[in-house]
Amino acid sequence: MKRLxxxxxxxxxxxxxxxxxxxxxxxxxxxxxxGETASPPSELTKVETSxxxxxxxxxxxxxxxxxxxxxxLREQEILEQRREASAAAGGGGGAGTAEVGGxxxxxxxxxEGGxxxEGGxxxEGGxxxxxxxxxxxxxxxxxxxxxxxxxxxxxxxxxxEAETGEISNGRIPPDVGDGSDDDxxxxxxxxxxxxxxxxxxxxxxxxxxxxxxFGEKKKTKG
Amino acid sequence: xxxxxxxxxxxxxxxxxxxxxxxxxxxxxxxxALQAIQEIPEDRLLDVGIHIFDAGIxxxxxxxxxxxEKGVFEEIRKSEARWIPMNLKRTLESTGYWGAVRMVPxxxxxxxxxxxxxxxxxxxxxxxxxxxxxxxxxxxLSRRYKQEADPLAYEEESTQEPFxxxxxxxxxxxxxxxxxxxxEDFAEIGRVSELKFASDLAPVAFQDYxxxxxxxxxPARLPAEGDPMMARVSEIRERDHMFIDTLNExxxxxxxxxxxxYRGWRSNSYEEQLALDELNRAAKWRTILGAAAVIGGVIASxxxxxxxxxxxxxxxxxxxxxxxxxxxxxxxLDKFAQTKMNREALKELAGSFDSExxxxxxxxxxxxxxxxxxxxxxxxSWRQILRDLFAAxxxxxxxxxxx
Numbered sequence: 001m002k003r004l005x006x007x008x009x010x011x012x013x014x015x016x017x018x019x020x021x022x023x024x025x026x027x028x029x030x031x032x033x034x035g036e037t038a039s040p041p042s043e044l045t046k047v048e049t050s051x052x053x054x055x056x057x058x059x060x061x062x063x064x065x066x067x068x069x070x071x072x073l074r075e076q077e078i079l080e081q082r083r084e085a086s087a088a089a090g091g092g093g094g095a096g097t098a099e100v101g102g103x104x105x106x107x108x109x110x111x112e113g114g115x116x117x118e119g120g121x122x123x124e125g126g127x128x129x130x131x132x133x134x135x136x137x138x139x140x141x142x143x144x145x146x147x148x149x150x151x152x153x154x155x156x157x158x159x160x161e162a163e164t165g166e167i168s169n170g171r172i173p174p175d176v177g178d179g180s181d182d183d184x185x186x187x188x189x190x191x192x193x194x195x196x197x198x199x200x201x202x203x204x205x206x207x208x209x210x211x212x213x214f215g216e217k218k219k220t221k222g
Numbered sequence: 223x224x225x226x227x228x229x230x231x232x233x234x235x236x237x238x239x240x241x242x243x244x245x246x247x248x249x250x251x252x253x254x255a256l257q258a259i260q261e262i263p264e265d266r267l268l269d270v271g272i273h274i275f276d277a278g279i280x281x282x283x284x285x286x287x288x289x290x291e292k293g294v295f296e297e298i299r300k301s302e303a304r305w306i307p308m309n310l311k312r313t314l315e316s317t318g319y320w321g322a323v324r325m326v327p328x329x330x331x332x333x334x335x336x337x338x339x340x341x342x343x344x345x346x347x348x349x350x351x352x353x354x355x356x357x358x359x360x361x362x363l364s365r366r367y368k369q370e371a372d373p374l375a376y377e378e379e380s381t382q383e384p385f386x387x388x389x390x391x392x393x394x395x396x397x398x399x400x401x402x403x404x405x406e407d408f409a410e411i412g413r414v415s416e417l418k419f420a421s422d423l424a425p426v427a428f429q430d431y432x433x434x435x436x437x438x439x440x441p442a443r444l445p446a447e448g449d450p451m452m453a454r455v456s457e458i459r460e461r462d463h464m465f466i467d468t469l470n471e472x473x474x475x476x477x478x479x480x481x482x483x484y485r486g487w488r489s490n491s492y493e494e495q496l497a498l499d500e501l502n503r504a505a506k507w508r509t510i511l512g513a514a515a516v517i518g519g520v521i522a523s524x525x526x527x528x529x530x531x532x533x534x535x536x537x538x539x540x541x542x543x544x545x546x547x548x549x550x551x552x553x554x555l556d557k558f559a560q561t562k563m564n565r566e567a568l569k570e571l572a573g574s575f576d577s578e579x580x581x582x583x584x585x586x587x588x589x590x591x592x593x594x595x596x597x598x599x600x601x602x603s604w605r606q607i608l609r610d611l612f613a614a615x616x617x618x619x620x621x622x623x624x625x
Binding site for chain 2: 054060061064067068
């Protein structure tokens with residue numbers, strides 16, 4: 001009898017187990033498909049997915065914008081260096097010196113040939129003004145606290161840069177860590193700040209780095 | 223007595239040939255740019271974008287060589303294609319009637335766009351075509367401007383732009399068009415310009431916001447107050463302005479470096495061109511009047527012989543005129559030969575400045591290209607993020623083939 005029962009169970013197992021497995025597989029495939037088309041599928045991630053995804057993307061956009069700001073700051077620095085170089089070379093330097101607004105020209109035709117089809121109008125008033133150059137994004141004054149922190153070496157947290165000796169010349173503020181957990185954006189900001197020669201600009205880049213990195217951490221914790 | 227009169231008349235005609243040729247220039251009154259006498263309210267300030275001008279140089283190498291023979295060099299023209307918009311930008315800024323005036327890449331969405339092409343540019347004459355339209359597609363003007371240089375601007379202590387009147391005329395013409403706009407036009411231009419930028423950056427989210435009819439854009443609908451997608455686009459547009467401002471600083475750098483050598487070249491070119499024009503005129507008039515004197519002399523001489531039935535000798539006035547006329551014709555031909563030398567001198571001047579301009583242009587354009595490259599990568603990334611955000615917020619997956 002026992003043997004008969006065992007045989008019966010074995011038979012049932014042979015018939016139904018594959019059926020059950022295939023049923024599970026097809027079910028999970030359906031779930032996968034659903035997940036691909038409509039974002040929130042089921043389970044624990046259901047509430048988080050849509051909102052978190054949006055937040056994650058917004059964060060990504062913010063960091064990309066910060067990266068762009070850092071890029072523009074670097075360009076400003078390059079431009080400044082170019083201006084300094086040309087001033088030192090004694091060439092050019094005339095940007096903004098050309099006078100505008102004044103007339104004084106005489107239009108002529110005749111021997112030159114050609115024709116003008118201009119429709120200029122008479123003018124009134126107007127005096128010569130110095131042209132001023134449109135400046136782009138200027139550097140804005142920022143929090144200089146980083147320098148103070150850098151000066152306080154005693155308050156420095158432990159980190160690998162402690163051994164590098166770079167902190168002593170103020171290039172890496174002690175509160176920014178060793179960068180081992182940096183993602184791509186933070187890494188770029190950190191690298192830019194480390195390479196930066198101008199202390200003011202360097203501090204701004206570190207500020208960007210802090211804002212990005214610690215903002216990131218807060219958000220991931222939250 | 224009659225003979226004496228004829229001698230006096232013909233002598234006078236010959237005397238005319240020896241004096242300086244007549245000036246044919248018709249003077250225009252100098253034009254000044256109209257200035258705003260009070261601050262313009264912000265909602266009536268339109269931003270202006272100026273494209274780099276068409277340098278007017280063909281791609282064909284053989285055609286380039288033909289132009290070089292005429293003293294038109296590629297690198298000079300390319301530099302001028304940036305110099306002229308920069309001057310226009312400065313002129314418009316100085317009037318106080320406009321918002322931000324920037325030199326912009328061609329695809330940028332701005333309230334008012336100025337496009338142009340150089341027709342002729344020497345130290346003496348500047349001739350350009352200018353086309354202006356706004357973001358809605360409304361044409362403002364399409365005109366050719368020509369100006370003779372102000373000689374005073376070439377004096378050593380002067381910092382005046384020799385063709386400033388041309389820029390002032392364009393500024394005044396633009397102002398006239400602006401003043402013709404209705405109040406609601408200003409708002410519409412601003413909205414369309416913003417929506418164009420948005421739909422270029424996130425077409426999936428903003429493609430339905432603009433209507434196009436017969437090439438004219440108008441807002442089909444407006445984003446809701448505080449629309450998060452529009453807020454993101456505004457953030458990006460702010461960066462776009464930062465990028466363009468930085469580009470403009472590079473062009474200002476080019477302008478600054480070009481200023482001294484370009485002024486030098488234009489000033490020399492002006493002198494040479496002036497001399498060339500004078501020679502041309504003198505040669506032309508000497509030849510024409512000389513020929514006329516020869517003809518007149520022959521006629522006078524033959525009539526005198528016929529009427530008086532006396533023997534005709536070299537002593538009469540007709541023959542004097544013929545001789546004088548021939549001398550004048552020869553002199554005219556000689557002057558024509560001299561103009562060739564002046565043309566060569568002009569070509570040499572241009573060729574020498576061309577190499578200098580090439581160096582300056584290469585330096586700045588290298589930086590501009592590098593910057594544009596970095597920024598394009600950023601834009602691609604922003605487009606992707608906005609597309610993903612739109613999908614996350616609406617559940618509508620964007621077609622990845624449509625940027």
